[in-house]
Amino acid sequence: MKKMITILGPTASGKTRIATALAVEIGAEIISADSRQVYKNMDIGTGKDLCDYTIAGKNIPYHLIDIVEPGTKYNVYEYQRDFFEVYEDNCRRGVNSILCGGSGLYIEAVLKGYQLMPVPQSPELRAKLEGKSLSELTEMLVELKSQNKSKMHNNTDVDTAQRAIRAIEIEEYYKHTPFSGRQVPKIDSLIIGVNIDRDERRKKITDRLKQRLANGMLDEIKSLLDTGIPPENLIYYGLEYKFVTEYLIGKTTYQDMFDKLEIAIHQFSKRQMTWFRGMERRGFEIHWIDAMHPIEENIKEIKDLWQ
Known part of the structure; x- marks a missing residue:
């Protein structure tokens, strides 16, 4: 078993698809680093894309997705605790780990071993x-x-x-x-960043938003409200859950919701990249790959670096 691989990148960069394809190649399990995919029944809005975890009939094991109830407030302290539980179990079983996600704070908290309370x-x-x-x-x-x-x-x-x-x-x-707080070790990890051209990223974000709305995101969020989760608890999660909830409770029009949400996701992806560049300034070495290159080429590049 070699050191962990971390695959990070902004929303809509295709990092999960790369991580799962790599997992098949090296016999790894994926540990999610997404601050909203931890919530059950919040699937479309958080972009879980669980179908990506099945390749050619093979199911890729994943962790820290669907682990807490919607409406609750999961935090970085809990994430760090849960990550180490999974990671140490993978190590005991001799299984390689791929940390994959876009929540920079969660990634940095485990790689740098933040001491949290x-x-x-x-x-x-x-x-x-x-x-x-x-x-x-x-x-x-x-x-x-x-x-x-x-x-x-x-x-x-x-x-x-x-x-x-x-x-x-x-x-x-x-x-x-x-x-x-608890003492936690720093994790030795090869860090791969998925870089995507700004214009291409913007196009993918807009296309994906339209697709999610067409595929039932409004119904998903309405069903969460119907279970009794207060609107302000969903608004807390930001982005899709904030703007769609405000639309569903009559605070905005559909078009206003779409326009503001689209802008907010673009801004969010830009802030993600700002965080990752900040990680480099804080001493993390990130090897950047191009999201538009063929996936086989990217996998080979990662494996060469990892070997």
Whole structure:
């Protein structure tokens, strides 16, 4: 068993397809690094594309997808805990691991071995922050991160007021609480970045959004609301769940929802790339491959680097 392979890239770059094809070649299992695919019954909106995990009739084992109930708030501390449980089990069984996803904070937290603590909610702080705009909250978060010298909570992860409040809550807790978190090792991993031309990425994002809407994304989110999940809990997840929920509860028109969501996904993918470039500045070596190259060519390049 060799060192882990990490495949990262922005949304719509085709990283999952590359990861599964590689898994077949090297006998690996995939550990997802996606902050929203952990939720059950949130399939179309999070782009799970579970059919990608079956190649020529062979099912590729995957982990950390569909592990928590929708409406709850999973976090990086829980992800790090769950990742190491899966990774260590793979190591015990002699199975290669491929970490694949676009959530930069989750990827960095496990590769760098961030020392994290579980952070309780603070009703007093939440009451104080209630009613503030996302821009005001973001400004507060930037200041706290500067004080804490923190690398957590990039804009990628705080695109709603609820998420920004939670990020502030965590930073405040870390600021005033002596560290008593778990010790975790750094992971030795070959890191592959899937690079996609900006115009091609924009086209893929728009085409994929239209496809998801045509394939039942509205019905999926409506069914979540029908189970009793409060709208604000779905809005918390951002992107598709934020804008479609607002449409379904009558806050926006369909066209307004589509236009704003399309822009938000483009902005999100740009922020993902900003995070990955930041990882390089923080000392991570990322080997970039071209998403538009034939998949066989990309697999060969990764295997050559891995050997």
